[in-house]
Each structure stands twice: as structure tokens, then as C-alpha cells.
Amino acid sequence: MSQALAEPAESPARIRPAAPVPVDRLVSRIEAVRLIGKNAVAAWGERAYQLPYIYDRNWMQDFLLVNDPDGVKHVLLDNVGNYVKSRQVQRTTGPALGNGLFNADGDSWKFQRRTTAPMFSARRVLDFAEAMAAVAERELSTWHDGMTVDAADRMMRLTYKIITHTMFSDDVQLDYRAVADNFVTYLDTLGRVDMLMMLGVPHWAPTPKRLKAGRAMRFFRREIGALIARRAKEVEQGTAPKDLLTLLLTTRDPEGGALFTLDEVYSNVMTFIFAGHETTANTLAWTLYLLSQFPDVDAKVAAEVRAADGDIARMPYTRQVIEESLRLYPAAPFISRDSVGPDRVGPHDIRGGTSVLISPWLIQRHRKLWREPDYFDPDRFAPANRENIHRFAYIPFGAGPRICIGMGFAMQEALICLSRIVARWRLRMVPGHVVAPLSRLTLRPAFGLQMTAHAREG
Numbered sequence: 001m002s003q004a005l006a007e008p009a010e011s012p013a014r015i016r017p018a019a020p021v022p023v024d025r026l027v028s029r030i031e032a033v034r035l036i037g038k039n040a041v042a043a044w045g046e047r048a049y050q051l052p053y054i055y056d057r058n059w060m061q062d063f064l065l066v067n068d069p070d071g072v073k074h075v076l077l078d079n080v081g082n083y084v085k086s087r088q089v090q091r092t093t094g095p096a097l098g099n100g101l102f103n104a105d106g107d108s109w110k111f112q113r114r115t116t117a118p119m120f121s122a123r124r125v126l127d128f129a130e131a132m133a134a135v136a137e138r139e140l141s142t143w144h145d146g147m148t149v150d151a152a153d154r155m156m157r158l159t160y161k162i163i164t165h166t167m168f169s170d171d172v173q174l175d176y177r178a179v180a181d182n183f184v185t186y187l188d189t190l191g192r193v194d195m196l197m198m199l200g201v202p203h204w205a206p207t208p209k210r211l212k213a214g215r216a217m218r219f220f221r222r223e224i225g226a227l228i229a230r231r232a233k234e235v236e237q238g239t240a241p242k243d244l245l246t247l248l249l250t251t252r253d254p255e256g257g258a259l260f261t262l263d264e265v266y267s268n269v270m271t272f273i274f275a276g277h278e279t280t281a282n283t284l285a286w287t288l289y290l291l292s293q294f295p296d297v298d299a300k301v302a303a304e305v306r307a308a309d310g311d312i313a314r315m316p317y318t319r320q321v322i323e324e325s326l327r328l329y330p331a332a333p334f335i336s337r338d339s340v341g342p343d344r345v346g347p348h349d350i351r352g353g354t355s356v357l358i359s360p361w362l363i364q365r366h367r368k369l370w371r372e373p374d375y376f377d378p379d380r381f382a383p384a385n386r387e388n389i390h391r392f393a394y395i396p397f398g399a400g401p402r403i404c405i406g407m408g409f410a411m412q413e414a415l416i417c418l419s420r421i422v423a424r425w426r427l428r429m430v431p432g433h434v435v436a437p438l439s440r441l442t443l444r445p446a447f448g449l450q451m452t453a454h455a456r457e458g
Contacts, residue, residue, distance in 0.1 A: 015293050017328055017376050018435040019365075022046045039446075040439040041333055041361050050367050055348045062354040064345060067366055069392035071346045072358050075337060076392070076400035082343050086336035086355060093441065095217050096186055097274065100267030101405065109402075112264065115253050116405060119244055125408045128166045132413050133310070135162045136420040143425065143453050151427060151449040152285040155417075156180055159277035159284070162413060167244035167272060171231065174223050182216040183278065187440040189213040220270060228265055245269065272406070278442050279331035280410045284417055286329035286437075287322055289449055290376055291422070292429050297321060297378060298422070302456060305419040312415040318422075320378040322414050326396035328376060330360035333443050335398060360395050361443070369393045427451040 020042035035043035048054060052068035066072055075083050084105045097103055101112045118124070139158045143149070157176050164172040189212050227245070234240035235249050248265045252258065260268070291298040301318050308314035335358040342351050350356075365373040369390070370380075379385060397404040404410070421427075429435070430450040438446035 015376075016374050017290060017293060019328070019374060019437060022049055041437055041443065042439075044362060048362050049365060049373075052368070053346050053348060055350075057351075062351055064348060064350055064354055064356045065362075066345060066356060066358050067363055067369075068346050069363070069369070069390040072363070072392040072395065072399065074345055075356055075358060076335075076395075076398070076402070079343060080400050080402075082340050083337035083356060084340060086338045088355070089336045095213065096220070097271050098263065098267030100264060100271045102271045102275065103267075111253055111256075111258065112260075112268070113401075113405070114255060115251055115260065116248075116268070119247050119251070120405050120409060122408060125412055128409065129312075129412060129416060131166045132162050132416045133420065135165050136417045140420055140424060145455040146452065148430060148450060148452050149427075151288050151451045152281070152445045153180075153448060155281040155284040155288070156277065158417060159281040159413065160273075162417075163273060163276040167276065168227070168269075169241040169243045169245075171241070171243075171245070172227060172273075178219070179273070182219050183274065185216040186213050187442075189216075221266075224266060224269055224273075228262060228269065232262070244272065275404075276406060276409070280413050280417075282329070282331050282442055282444055283322065283326060283410070283414050284421075285445060285449055286443075287325040287414070287418060288421070288427050288451065289429070289435060289445070290325055290328070291321070292427050292451060294376060297376075298426065301418075302422050302426075305423045308419070310419070312412065312419065315415060315419060317378065318415060318419060319411070320381040322411070322418065323381045323394075323396075324376060324378045327364045327380070327394060328374075329437060329443055330364060330396040331442055332396075332398070333361035333439050334359050335395075358395070361439070363393055363395065366393075422456075424456055426454045426456050428454065 020039075022045055024046040032043065048065065048067070052066075053071065054063075054065040054067075056063045066075060085103055090103060093103055099108060101109070101116060104112055136158060139154075139161065157180075160176050160179065164170055164174075228249075231240055231245050232249055235246060240246045240249075245265075248260055248268055250259070291301065301321055304315055304317050312318075337356045337358070339350055339352055339354040339356060342349065344350070345356070363369065367373060370393075380389070392399055397407040397410075428451060430452060433450040434447050435449065436446040438444050
């Protein structure tokens with residue numbers, strides 16, 4: 001098995017950040033489905049953190065867990081054409097995200113990726129920086145010394161305001177709370193694995209979860225559909241603002257000249273609202289939690305941020321902290337593929353139709369790839385250590401052709417928001433508050449993060 005050799009000298013403290021403790025026992029397949037549906041990051045035994053592969057040909061669908069970075073590279077890059085978005089992911093995300101960039105495969109995905117790539121170029125992302133900072137400053141101006149906040153919810157609110165401001169020119173008239181509540185409804189119903197899904201019950205079957213999720217999906221279809229229709233009319237009239245939504249409606253495929261259909265526009269707007277605020281918000285929340293547990297790191301970040309005076313290029317240690325946060329708490333903890341045809345992955349010959357799972361959560365905590373993997377140490381990503389990390393052992397944004405198109409946007413947003421917060425506030429956990437990661441499509445704090453804000457001196 002390839003070694004990432006990401007070895008800190010020592011953990012800065014013996015505090016183990018919140019995470020399930022793997023149990024070393026065998027479970028039945030039915031119990032495994034139940035545990036995965038309840039909280040997928042808590043469902044894995046110690047073997048999953050030790051072995052390069054786990055292969056099972058006796059399940060409803062052949063199953064291969066890939067922890068070896070070379071195997072990950074094979075699936076996500078070298079033989080990527082043999083692996084498509086998994087049937088289970090399609091069933092989970094399809095009702096919300098449709099056939100947009102996240103779910104599409106084949107020629108549809110290639111067309112969408114080509115057409116949207118210029119929207120996330122480094123130059124265009126940099127153009128958003130000033131607006132991101134302004135939104136963050138406005139949001140932080142409402143804080144006061146000694147207040148208690150749910151940092152997870154506050155980060156959701158902040159990143160939602162940033163996405164609607166920078167990408168939709170504040171034209172999204174949806175109240176944040178309505179959006180958040182409907183997304184939670186979706187994540188807690190269709191956004192989780194259950195036995196009916198594993199058995200392939202048709203998507204139209206009126207199960208209680210699907211009926212509940214349907215109400216949330218109708219809310220988004222009605223509200224986002226109205227937004228798109230309004231903007232399409234503005235495009236015709238020549239009065240549309242120059243933002244991402246307008247680009248989705250007007251940018252042509254550089255190879256064929258085609259425009260997105262309205263359904264493709266809707267699916268990608270939903271993808272950008274969901275991925276553009278949910279994942280970054282969770283990254284910020286987990287980073288604030290880690291800083292609260294490691295005051296020495298918090299102080300070092302605060303000193304760097306103040307010295308940088310708003311220039312995120314001068315915040316290398318702060319970036320390391322975010323990268324280590326993403327290692328411990330990857331925003332998207334699981335990547336699922338189905339093999340189209342037979343293949344050899346590592347030592348295993350697999351059949352077509354095999355369910356292949358690549359888990360940033362498992363790989364980035366793997367005992368054979370990282371020293372003290374459950375502990376927090378931003379120095380893993382210092383320049384002298386970074387070169388020892390296998391490219392496919394650290395995959396918080398995925399890898400290969402389908403690497404997250406918004407990675408640059410997300411990292412810039414996280415750096416800007418974190419630096420604005422840390423420059424002014426120290427956040428400390430409310431005593432007794434339980435912190436636990438909960439896996440749905442993304443990795444959230446199960447009970448939020450109740451924290452007290454203290455004004456930073458100086």
C-alpha cells in the first residue's frame with residue numbers, strides 16, 4: 001500500500017477531536033445498512049482504517065472499498081471512463097440536484113464541465129474576494145462580546161449570504177431559514193441510505209420519507225424556478241446583472257455552441273446553492289471548533305491574520321489549518337462509483353456493476369497513511385511535509401477530472417471568512433455541549449456548535 005508519510009513530529013496536544021471510535025467487530029449486512037443510514041462515518045470498524053481494500057462479492061451488489069491511494073488514482077483518474085456516478089448516489093441526490101454538473105455522466109457531464117469551467121477560473125474567483133469580505137464584515141458586525149452562538153448555523157447563514165450575493169446578485173429572494181429547513185428535511189429523508197433504497201424501491205413509491213422530501217423539493221422547484229424565469233426575461237431585455245446565473249443562461253459550449261437547457265440551469269443553480277454554501281459552512285464550523293480546542297493554534301492564526309492585513313496570500317499557516325480541518329472533517333466524506341465493465345483494482349478483479357466506495361473520511365484517517373491520524377496538527381501541511389503526502393491520500397475535493405469545480409472559490413471563501421472571524425473573536429465551546437460529526441451527503445456537527453464569542457484584545 002502506498003504511504004503518504006504525512007508525519008508530524010508530535011501532536012500539539014493529546015486532545016482527540018470529536019469523532020466516532022471505531023469498533024472491531026463484525027456486523028450483519030442488515031445492521032451495516034442500518035448503521036450507514038443512521039450515521040455513515042460511525043458505521044465502520046477498525047479494519048476499514050487499517051486495510052488497503054475491502055472486497056465483498058456476496059452483497060446485493062458487489063462492493064469494493066478502496067483505501068490505497070494508487071487504487072484511488074486508478075478509479076478516479078487512470079481508468080475513469082469505467083466508473084460512473086453510483087446508482088445509490090443518483091437516487092439520493094437526483095431529486096434535489098437533478099442532472100446538473102454533480103450528477104451528470106458521459107457527454108452531458110463533459111458539456112456542462114466545459115461550459116462552466118470559465119465561470120470558476122482563478123481570475124473570476126478572485127473577482128469575488130471583495131464581495132466575500134464585505135458580506136463577512138456585515139455579518140460579524142452583529143456579534144457582541146460574550147454572546148452565545150450556534151457557530152454551525154451562523155456559518156451556514158454567512159455562506160448562504162455570500163453565495164446569493166456573489167453568484168446571484170442578491171436576486172435569490174429565499175429566506176435563509178426556509179432554505180436551511182428544507183435542506184435539512186431533504187438530508188434527513190432522501191439524503192441518507194436506507195434499506196428501501198438498497199432494495200431498489202422505485203423512486204415514485206410514496207414512502208413517508210419521500211413524501212416529506214417531496215414537499216421540500218416542491219419548495220425549491222417553485223422558488224428557484226421563479227428566479228430563473230425572472231432572470232431569463234432580464235437576459236432577453238438586456239438588463240440582467242453579470243453574475244453566475246446570467247452566465248448559466250448565456251454561456252455557450254466552446255465546442256458546439258449549445259446553451260444549457262432550463263432544466264440544466266435549474267439543476268446547476270441548486271448544485272451551486274447547496275455545494276456553494278453547505279460544504280464551506282461546515283468546513284468553517286469544524287475549523288472554529290478545532291481552534292477552540294487548540295488555543296495555541298488559534299493564537300498563531302490570529303497573529304498571522306493581523307499581520308497579513310486582509311491579504312490571504314500572506315496567510316499560509318491559516319491555510320494549513322483549514323487543510324487539516326478538511327482532512328479530519330471532509331465536507332463530502334464519501335465518493336461512490338459503479339464500474340461499467342470488469343477491471344482490476346489493486347489485487348482485485350471486479351465485475352461490471354460493482355459498487356466502488358472511496359471515502360475521504362477513511363483514507364484521511366487511515367492508520368497506514370498518516371501518523372496519529374485522529375489528531376489535529378496543521379504542520380502536516382507545512383511545505384516541508386506536504387511533498388510527502390500522496391496526491392490521492394488527501395482528497396477533500398475529490399480528484400481526477402471530476403475534482404470539485406468550485407474548489408478555488410471554496411478555499412478563498414473559507415480563508416476570507418475565517419480570517420475576519422479570528423481577527424476579532426475567540427470562540428470557545430459552551431461547557432457540556434456535545435460535538436459529534438453526522439454524515440448525510442455532507443458532514444455536519446450533529447447538534448450544532450454552541451460557542452461563546454469573546455472579543456480578541458489588541
